[in-house]
Amino acid sequence: MSVSPSTVKDIRNGLLIGAVALAVLLPLAHVVQQRSATTPVTAQTAAANVMRLPPVPDFGAIQPTSNARELVEWIARTGDNQNMPFVLVDKQAARLHVFNAASQLEDSTPILLGSAPGDDTVPGIGSRPVHLVKPHERTTPAGRFVGQLGHNLTGEDVVWVDYDAAVSMHRVRPTLQPKERRAERLASDTIEDNRISYGCINVPAAFYEARLQPVFTQMQAVVYVLPEHKSLQAVFGLPAPAEQGAQRVRRSAGFV
Secondary structure, three states: OOOOHHHHHHHHHHHHHHHHHHHHHHHHHHHHHHHHHHHHHHHHHHHHHHHHOOOOOOOOOOOOOHHHHHHHHHHHHHOOOOOOOEEEEEOOOOEEEEEOOOOOEEEEEEOEEEOOOOOOOOOOHHHOOHHHOOHHHOOOOOEEEEEEEEEOOOOOEEEEEEOOOOEEEEEOOOOOOHHHOHHHHHHOOOOOOOEEEOOOEEEOHHHHHHHHHHHHHHOOEEEEEOOOOOOHHHHHOOOOHHHHHHHHHHHHOOOO
């Protein structure tokens, strides 16, 4: 079988065109393959880095103290609440905040606190009659507690914060000692008059029943009482400020 010179020329031209096309397409295919291999990994890595970052606590219209914000950020970052809702008692602001398990603020209210400043309780104070508690011993202790519903000696339902020290959260009792004007103290614009109790945390009755009690009815919840004299590092074991700064840098870079 003979092949004409024109056919041979057509075949040669076709092979040449195919070789040129292959030389152009192979690098492009390599680039596409590289992109398809690297792009999803990069996106997944970025998503993973974002997922590692805890939510930024939102206090809404409430202006928290620096200690309150710092502690809630630490709780959100470390999961110290162990997937439980938590209550933050800020003694410096005479305010109570209720957070859900995701460190999101649910509600907030003014409160009354122990009349004496301080972050510790006197050993054995919980077994003493109230009238034997001295004025300088009427402190609301700072610390991390797992609160639970219970009843006091009069049968009133309360949320126990530190049962051994007889410290609880309960409805304000305006008629128990009328001269103390506890309801008026709660309603005032200042926090200077919010120190009046023997150490317990007095909560407006409506707030207690609608916002606080249900949290502890459904499950256990953590109660964080912020210090007024001690540091967050001493009470809760937060890292030193320098280490916190280094952690923020690493988080922003996606390393933790």
